[in-house]
Amino acid sequence: MQAEIKNQEKAQKKETVSEPEKQSKRDQILSVAASLFDMRGYHDTRLEDIAAELGKGKTSISYHFKSKEALLDVACERSCDYMDAELETAAQATNGLERILAFVRNRAEAHAQALSAQRPPLTLLAEPHDITDVTNPKLSNRIKTQILEIRGFLEAGCEDGSINISSPDASAFLILNILREIPQWLANIPNARHGSAIDGLCDILRNGIAIDKNRQIRRSVLRTQLDTYPAIFDRQVKNQLKRDALMRTGTRYLNRKGYRNLSLSDVAAELGVTRGAFYYYIADKDSLVESCFHRSCDQIEKTLHAAMNASDMNALEQLEHALFAVFEGHITNMDPLIRLNLLNVLGPAQRLGIEVKLRRLATEFSEIIAKAMLEGSARTISLDALESILIGTLFSAGQWRLAATPLNKAWHPSTEPTTAATAYYQPLISGLSSQGE
DSSP: OOOHHHHHHHHHHHHHHHHHHHHHHHHHHHHHHHHHHHHHSSSSSOOOHHHHHTTTTHHHHTTTTTTTHHHHHHHHHHHHHHHHHHHHHHSSSSHHHHHHHHHHHHHHHHHHHHTTTSSOOOOOSTTTTTSOOOOHHHHHHHHHHHHHHHHHHHHHHHTSSSSOSSOOHHHHHHHHHHHHHHHHHHHOOOGGGGHHHHHHHHHHHHOSSSOOOOOOOOOOOOGGGGGGGGGGOOHHHHHHHHHHHHHHHHHHHHHHHTTTTTHHHHHHHHTOOOOOHHHHHHHHHHHHHHHHHHHHHHHHEEEEHHHHTTTOHHHHHHHHHHHHHHHHHHHHHSOOOOOGGGGSSSOHHHHHHHHHHHHHHHHHHHHHHHHHHHSSSSSSOOGGGGHHHHHHHHHHOHHHHTTTGGGTTTTTTTTTTHHHHHHHHHHHOOBBBOOOO
């Protein structure tokens, strides 16, 4: 009898100890999965990748989660819980402007805490179709509701007079894309400067970059070097144009399907070329991803340089024109930029050259903003808070991302790209606030 009681006590003790351990392991898996989903995208993250990051076998994950889909659902549910709390806190602010700024600050601070291991990483879906009405309608609707609540803060600000913007949908899309870039942005800033960088970002969203918030925006056609080539008579340029067409099509496919779901045969078929002709330019999928990244970076740089060479514009106008031109090409899918998270599918050597170009772009954006501050067209702002965020807002502003949100019902940037570009960047250029600084 006593032996039986002892065995029961041991079993109860084992059960008591094992449950927290089990939860701890689940939390570890969720944290690593959230980071990898965010870094690589859902489709390009395998259970083997998560297990390798944990230093365990794949079966150790399967014990806690039946499938990768189940793991994604739980990770996203947890992040949605955090966002609901942040939205609820922000909703207590006095007006629409203070609500949206409080939400951005809360979200940025949450990511800063995750980077310093004070809280679990948040899952930000890098791919728009990871959670759909078909795969998980409840979670899909929850995410859409949160996006609409963000837009609701902006609409409330327009109604109460605290916000002055032309399109709540466009501004909400920009803010979503800024939130998307915050983890990587903060990761590149020393922890000690996170607070001041977040302050700087909120200041820019409140007051904008421009000193004159109400000035008339001038638009002009920017010409890159390639535009001036006599392509009809130049064989080399003809080949370059063929390669460029291939890169554009490849970028569209990669943005929609991700790396693992991409078929080079599909890309060749859409271009109307044989696989042999396709492989003349591109050896494999990794080469395609790498080439698409180089093309995207080069396109931004060419456009920025063309704007900087426009002598009839001040530095702020040059910045605007470069941003607007790249945005218009991207949102219409005529000149798309590749998704930044696809950089993580490449090997270290391939990534290095692209990362160098991205850093150079950040430096060039900083230089043009600094020039605008010196000449008096831009406010004195934190470059920490802006340079990489600007690049992120360009790469993220694609049809593939907008299509996954409820913001494309009344706002149709692909049909009115010029107006849409101005509306999209209005919170950064002119600020959200209806009042002066």
